[in-house]
Amino acid sequence: MQQKIDLPGVRHIVAVASAKGGVGKSTVTANLALALKAQGHRVGLMDADIYGPSLPQMLGVTTDEWDRTPEPVEKYGVKLMSMGLLIDPDQAAAMRGPMIHKYLQAFLTQFQWGELDFLLVDMPPGTGDAQMSLAQLVPVTGAVVVTLPQQVSVAVVRRGLAMFQTVRVPVLGLIENMSYFVADDGKRYYIFGQGGGERIARETGIPFLGSIPIDPRITESGDRGDPIVHAEPNSSIAQTYLQIAQRMKAELDRCAREVAPLPELDL
Amino acid sequence: MNATRPQLRPVSLRKEGDEFLLIEWSDGHVSRHTWRNLRSNCPCASCREERQRPPDPFHILKPHEIPRGPLRPVAMKPVGYYAYTIAWSDGHSTGIYTFDLLRSLCECPQCVNNSTTQSPPGSTSSFMPQS
Numbered sequence: 309m310q311q312k313i314d315l316p317g318v319r320h321i322v323a324v325a326s327a328k329g330g331v332g333k334s335t336v337t338a339n340l341a342l343a344l345k346a347q348g349h350r351v352g353l354m355d356a357d358i359y360g361p362s363l364p365q366m367l368g369v370t371t372d373e374w375d376r377t378p379e380p381v382e383k384y385g386v387k388l389m390s391m392g393l394l395i396d397p398d399q400a401a402a403m404r405g406p407m408i409h410k411y412l413q414a415f416l417t418q419f420q421w422g423e424l425d426f427l428l429v430d431m432p433p434g435t436g437d438a439q440m441s442l443a444q445l446v447p448v449t450g451a452v453v454v455t456l457p458q459q460v461s462v463a464v465v466r467r468g469l470a471m472f473q474t475v476r477v478p479v480l481g482l483i484e485n486m487s488y489f490v491a492d493d494g495k496r497y498y499i500f501g502q503g504g505g506e507r508i509a510r511e512t513g514i515p516f517l518g519s520i521p522i523d524p525r526i527t528e529s530g531d532r533g534d535p536i537v538h539a540e541p542n543s544s545i546a547q548t549y550l551q552i553a554q555r556m557k558a559e560l561d562r563c564a565r566e567v568a569p570l571p572e573l574d575l
Numbered sequence: 576m577n578a579t580r581p582q583l584r585p586v587s588l589r590k591e592g593d594e595f596l597l598i599e600w601s602d603g604h605v606s607r608h609t610w611r612n613l614r615s616n617c618p619c620a621s622c623r624e625e626r627q628r629p630p631d632p633f634h635i636l637k638p639h640e641i642p643r644g645p646l647r648p649v650a651m652k653p654v655g656y657y658a659y660t661i662a663w664s665d666g667h668s669t670g671i672y673t674f675d676l677l678r679s680l681c682e683c684p685q686c687v688n689n690s691t692t693q694s695p696p697g698s699t700s701s702f703m704p705q706s
Binding site: 443477573574575 | 582584585586587588590596647648649650651652653654655656657658659673674
């Protein structure tokens with residue numbers, strides 16, 4: 309089962325994760341991908357959330373846009389593959405762990421990702437099959453972890469960090485999502501509490517990449533299939549994403565670990 | 576907790592005779608293992624359960640439990656960037672030996688002396704399945 313996959317054309321595989329659900333991983337992944345694209349990189353997006361794929365809708369791609377070829381769908385200059393493209397919207401991917409492993413393997417091997425600077429992988433919540441499979445199948449360069457400021461999220465995210473440590477995937481940084489809401493009076497309201505993301509970053513020594521506010525424009529643009537970094541590139545939110553992408557790349561360069569292939573024995 | 580720090584990894588694997596495996600690590604240590612010890616510490620779920628079960632004095636061997644010749648490793652391949660699997664001549668290959676586990680199973684005189692004062696390998700959180 310642990311067949312290692314070689315993706316010679318892909319420079320960095322970055323997992324976007326958080327052990328907790330509902331923190332906005334897919335929204336962050338889509339916008340981060342478009343930020344990297346805007347900075348001139350070749351970017352692929354792989355939706356590892358087999359049960360609840362949301363990237364196709366966020367990028368405005370429907371099932372009939374994939375022509376059943378081994379080519380990922382391209383949207384806004386970013387290559388995408390997702391379970392959401394393989395099955396109808398009213399169909400459920402009802403399957404157990406080993407099938408998740410097979411689908412991830414297929415996404416990685418049967419699609420021609422070509423030459424990419426970044427393959428961002430939108431992870432499902434949890435520390436289960438998809439996470440273990442990805443870490444076992446490909447040399448993941450690093451993970452970006454998304455959290456909410458609230459303690460409940462921080463506590464679960466801690467478990468996610470521990471998992472990455474177990475499988476030795478470097479954590480490139482933390483992104484705090486839904487950090488605050490700016491009301492009409494210009495005042496910031498910290499709806500989910502304040503500073504949880506920065507606190508855990510400080511405690512664990514993991515770089516803090518940035519905070520993203522709660523803003524209806526983010527949700528609306530995602531629902532419309534045109535994420536805010538692409539739809540409103542001059543907005544302050546898009547600028548925040550560009551900064552986050554910049555910091556993530558700096559961290560990648562800094563901690564670019566020796567990816568010397570591990571020795572093996574054939575007897 | 577920070578997973579970004581540079582980490583220990585094997586730089587070479589060597590077989591010594593039929594009995595030993597030598598692993599050279601990035602910190603310069605060369606750990607010494609007997610294949611037999613690695614096999615009997617297989618971290619896969621079935622082997623862990625087997626080890627925890629009380630011995631059955633009336634157990635009757637089934638044909639497939641009788642080894643055909645001595646146990647040999649067939650291959651040792653990396654899993655991701657954190658572990659190895661070992662395929663054995665008896666067909667077993669489900670154990671995922673993390674680097675930490677391999678290091679703790681080192682049987683070189685220095686490590687054996689150090690470990691007499693510490694808890695035996697695998698004793699911490701051994702209720703957790705590893706793969």
